[in-house]
Amino acid sequence: MNKVSIKKISDVLVDEEVYASRDDIYFTKASPINNTAEYSITWVKKNLDKSLELIQNSLSTVIVLDRSLKGLFEIDSNKAYILSDDPKSTFINILNFVFPRERTSNVHSTSIISNNSKVGLNCYIGPNVTIEDNCTIGDNCVLLGNNYIFSGTNIGNFVTINPGSVIGSDGFGYARKANGELNKFPHFGGVQIGDYVEIGANVCIDRGTLGDTIIKSGVKIDNLVHVAHNVVVGENSLLIANSMIGGSTVIGKNSWIAPSVNLMNGISIEENVTVGMGATVTKNIPSGETWAGSPARPIKEFIRIQNIIKNL
Secondary structure, three states, rough: OOEOOOHHHHHHHHOOOEEEEEOOHHHHHHHHHHHOOEEEEEEOOOOOOHHHHHHHHHOOOOOEEEEEHOOOOOOOOEEEOOOOOHHHHHHHHHHHHHHOOOOOOOOOOOOOEEEOOOOOOOOEOOOOEEEEOOOEEEEOOOOOOOEEEEEOOOEOOOOOEOOOOOOEEEOEEEEEEOOOOOEEEOOOEEEOOOOEEEEEOEEEOOOOOOHHHHHHHHOOOOOOOOOOOOOOOOOEEOOOOOOEOOOOOEEOOOOOOOOOOOOOOOEEEOOHHHOOOEEEOOOOOOOOOOEEEEOOOEHHHHHHHHHHHHHH
């Protein structure tokens, strides 16, 4: 059992305040605040209604909490308290420091990598991964089992792709002829993925038609997301489970696309936008706004309509 003392994590703490009666207080694992275990580390959400009660009843030996709670509860001499302006981020930093999830650099024997493609340093390529011609995989990437990377895909550094995802397949583009037959639009573009991108399981990202589909650095994509051809997703945006991003849609940086959202093709979602769960977006959304509903509309308008319906 690996014992992690409060002293050992001091290197990862910068602006946080630590209250501990001694340096040998330790933890061996992490646990949630509502189901804590002895000798564990946990954290309390900021402004949680029952924060003080949860802290007092916690069995954890190390608790990360919001700085605003300082002095509001009785300190246990057998516990350590870490006060932070952002408890969740502090908790994440501690866990990544003491419990790193590392994989040995390796290419599984069942994987197929084209001789015309390049895989960077310190990469893990899991079982049954296929990387076609003219692809670039950056350094420190993790491609887990059964991923298929089509030709013309360029992936940056520190990218993780979970099992079963398909990157760079043709998009759904057709033109109807005068006789009613469908003529497939050719897809000559590729997929460009920046650094520190994480892609969930069973995600499909289509290649561009004439240009590229672009996923910029820091983007996080949940499981079962579809990104159509020619989409651009800005830095540090999140696409959550089961969302569908229509072709040629542009999503600005730092935006949040909630579960089961549908974005119509060819629209613009500007920076710092939040789209609520299950919304169907058919119009451009200005920067900084929150929209919800189907069809989606600004949140104040959505709430007003819901209240009218409720009172009918």
